[in-house]
Amino acid sequence: MASSRSDFAALLRAWRDRLSPADAGFTMTDGRRAPGLRREELAQLAGLSVDYVLRLEQGRAKNPSAQVVGALTRALQLSRAERDQLYRSAGLLPPQDGKVSTHVPPGIQRLAARLGDVPIGVFTADWTLVWWNTTWSALHGDPAALPAAERNLARALFGDGAAHDSMLPVQSERGQDAFAESIVADLKDAVSRYPRDAQLDRLVQELREVSDAFAHHWATQTAAAQHTTDRKTIRHPEIGDILLDCDVLIVPGADLRMVTYTAASGSIEAGKLDLLRVTGGRTATALP
Missing domain, CATH: 1.10.260.40 (lambda repressor-like DNA-binding domains)
Structure with missing residues (x-):
């Protein structure tokens, strides 16, 4: 040893x-x-x-x-x-094939790191956040403050733990039901592709027990809802509401989703993002 x-x-x-x-x-x-x-x-x-x-x-x-x-x-x-x-x-078995991978290829990390002005989070097939930059933390709060198991978007939406408690109010222009349905559809797709992943199975069973909304979507969702460009209003505790374009980029061959938030150059929203980058989202003063 x-x-x-x-x-x-x-x-x-x-x-x-x-x-x-x-x-x-x-x-x-x-x-x-x-x-x-x-x-x-x-x-x-x-x-x-x-x-x-x-x-x-x-x-x-x-x-x-x-x-x-x-x-x-x-x-x-x-x-x-x-x-x-x-x-x-470390005396551990490496992650096995047939389970949701948490590996983020070096090239993806380098690309995301060089886009530091853009809030970026990288999620696995079960919507667990495994990589983020400082601008993401400034916008959404620092994921490192949460237990690793709670850094999951499905838990934030439907759970009753730390992830749900820490999630900032977010409004999607597609509608909250459409957004929630797409997350459930993604989990159903992940279960079909990773049937031997015990952690994924536990996540689904937990959410079906604690959330009537999740159980309803799980029972009625029949096809994966395609992710499209969305506009989301995030209610930040320091700068107030900020309306941003949200894009979900699929990483081929890695089964990852890179989520980005952007605003048009020169816009009020871009100014709010700049303020977040400078202050880290901690001591900002709300813009008019």
Whole structure:
């Protein structure tokens, strides 16, 4: 076990040193002594404490969970082969085929990181949020404040836990029923394609028990509703209502959805987005 921890620690340090801060969405500064990520930057990307990352790199933290290793593989932008290597070095089985994948290809992460002015969230086939940028956090609140299992859009819409409590009021121009129906349809499609995914099955059973609306949509939905460009009004606690174009971009071959929010240049809404980027959504003053 000591050898396994040593291998894990060595891989973590090597891959942190390898990743360019620019590719991870950080600004390069002259004060850097090494080209890779700082430890606190990796901790921020993975949603972990700096102290825990330090203990992992020193081999002092024992038995990291699959959830922690998954967060690190995404933060480090590992390939599938490297991801599997990191899981094995932690004494864990790599994610198996036939289950919803949480792997975000490095190219997608680099692309999203370089679009830092745009709120971007990357979701899996069951609408679990697995990657987001700081502008997304400024708009919707920091997902890292939620338990990983609660970072799920279906739970936010239909559940009764932290995800639902933390979701800001959002109005869709397509109508709330159409939006909710499309999420349920996506989950039904995911269940048909990932019948061996126990976590997905638990999610569906939980929502059918706690939400009459979800149970109704699940029983009556017959075809997947196609995602189209939508306009959504988000009621932000600091800047008030902000109307944005919402697009869902499918990532071919990865079964991921990249959700983006944009506004026309020079518009009042674009000014509100600029304010969010500057303040992080914490101390903004509402615009007229």
